[in-house]
Amino acid sequence: MTTATIPATQRAVVHKDKGVAEVRTIPVPAIRDDEVLLKTAYYALNPTDWKQLDASLTGPGTVVGVDVAGEVVAIGKGVSRFAVGDRVAGLAVGNKSTETGGAAEYAVVNEGLGFAVPASLDLAHAATWGIGAGTAAQVLFQSLGHAYPTGAAATNDNKGQWLFVSGGSTAVGSFLIQFAKRAGLRVVATASRANFDFVQQNGADAVVDYHEPDVVAQILRITGGQVPQGAELAGGAGWAISTKVVREGGLASIVPGDPSGKAIASSLGTVQPRHTAFFIEKNFVFTKDFYARVPRLIADGVRPTPVTVRDGLDAVIDGLGESRAGRVSATKLVFKVAP
Ligand SMILES: NC(=O)c1ccc[n+]([C@@H]2O[C@H](COP(=O)([O-])OP(=O)(O)OC[C@H]3O[C@@H](n4cnc5c(N)ncnc54)[C@H](OP(=O)(O)O)[C@@H]3O)[C@@H](O)[C@H]2O)c1
Numbered sequence: 396m397t398t399a400t401i402p403a404t405q406r407a408v409v410h411k412d413k414g415v416a417e418v419r420t421i422p423v424p425a426i427r428d429d430e431v432l433l434k435t436a437y438y439a440l441n442p443t444d445w446k447q448l449d450a451s452l453t454g455p456g457t458v459v460g461v462d463v464a465g466e467v468v469a470i471g472k473g474v475s476r477f478a479v480g481d482r483v484a485g486l487a488v489g490n491k492s493t494e495t496g497g498a499a500e501y502a503v504v505n506e507g508l509g510f511a512v513p514a515s516l517d518l519a520h521a522a523t524w525g526i527g528a529g530t531a532a533q534v535l536f537q538s539l540g541h542a543y544p545t546g547a548a549a550t551n552d553n554k555g556q557w558l559f560v561s562g563g564s565t566a567v568g569s570f571l572i573q574f575a576k577r578a579g580l581r582v583v584a585t586a587s588r589a590n591f592d593f594v595q596q597n598g599a600d601a602v603v604d605y606h607e608p609d610v611v612a613q614i615l616r617i618t619g620g621q622v623p624q625g626a627e628l629a630g631g632a633g634w635a636i637s638t639k640v641v642r643e644g645g646l647a648s649i650v651p652g653d654p655s656g657k658a659i660a661s662s663l664g665t666v667q668p669r670h671t672a673f674f675i676e677k678n679f680v681f682t683k684d685f686y687a688r689v690p691r692l693i694a695d696g697v698r699p700t701p702v703t704v705r706d707g708l709d710a711v712i713d714g715l716g717e718s719r720a721g722r723v724s725a726t727k728l729v730f731k732v733a734p
Pocket residue numbers: 441442443446526527530561562563564565566567568585586587588590605628629630631632633650651652653671672673674718723724725726
């Protein structure tokens with residue numbers, strides 16, 4: 396292992412009790428041969444961070460957070476893609492480890508689960524290329540079976556097939572819509588009216604407000620009938636709409652709203668569900684392949700999720716509460732960690 400000057404301890408956001416996190420001093424984690432240690436510049440918060448905390452699956456002491464961007468300060472002896480001093484973003488496998496996570500001054504990233512951040516991208520936005528982007532890729536290129544596009548323009552032969560995106564202004568949706576347009580699909584999405592411009596700027600052909608009572612009828616008018624595929628990104632809150640918009644036998648990718656996915660498992664309707672869960676152990680090969688493609692996707696013009704930047708790890712505690720209360724809209728809460 397090659398090292399820069401690394402302290403023995405660090406500050407991190409840690410699971411104190413079921414649903415409660417606190418900032419604590421813990422050891423800086425060791426790295427394995429295929430891992431790098433990042434000095435975290437930014438941590439980006441995902442709903443799963445508070446959902447895992449509330450579910451308390453791994454219990455007290457677990458480090459919160461996954462999505463990070465920062466500077467490499469140490470590399471394992473098997474690492475070939477990164478060097479000390481590189482700017483790297485990706486996944487620190489937190490929410491299940493007492494040693495490492497994203498909401499910490501130092502974070503361990505497997506070299507296959509990160510990418511070198513190009514000069515064109517600042518680290519705050521680079522941190523949004525984590526769970527949100529990876530999940531969007533899994534929805535489209537794994538669960539729904541589309542091929543990766545090869546450039547900025549639509550290149551495949553989907554011939555304008557409709558995709559329904561329930562939750563077009565979510566962080567996952569912001570990437571999914573961009574990927575879908577590049578895969579040649581037509582997209583109709585739901586969002587609050589205030590976010591219509593944002594969803595359309597990402598490429599959606601049409602947006603409908605999910606608060607309106609005739610939302611299903613509006614979507615079916617736009618698409619000319621039920622559609623072959625959908626993606627439920629609203630934590631199950633849009634599932635009643637998804638099952639009416641996707642035609643019988645069609646594919647619906649469900650990104651579960653709770654760690655077990657039970658929330659919508661009891662009402663699958665007539666669609667074929669494709670549960671898309673960002674469990675990186677199970678999907679390691681897919682996720683690694685995705686991260687190898689990220690620099691190309693960025694060069695092709697795929698935009699990060701817009702960020703709302705907060706200062707310091709102490710602010711994460713309130714951020715978890717904001718996300719839990721549903722007060723995050725069309726943005727990613729990102730925390731500046733390095734002073
Ligand atoms: N299990 C997994 O592997 C996995 C991975 C990633 C995400 N997820 C889950 O997927 C969901 C999305 O994650 P995220 O990070 O993208 O969330 P997010 O950006 O934090 O979600 C906030 C957005 O949700 C939208 N929303 C809320 N209720 C809605 C509804 N009924 N219909 C349509 N949109 C609605 C809001 O839209 P407006 O402000 O426009 O109303 C808001 O922009 C979360 O439940 C998350 O836990 C699971």
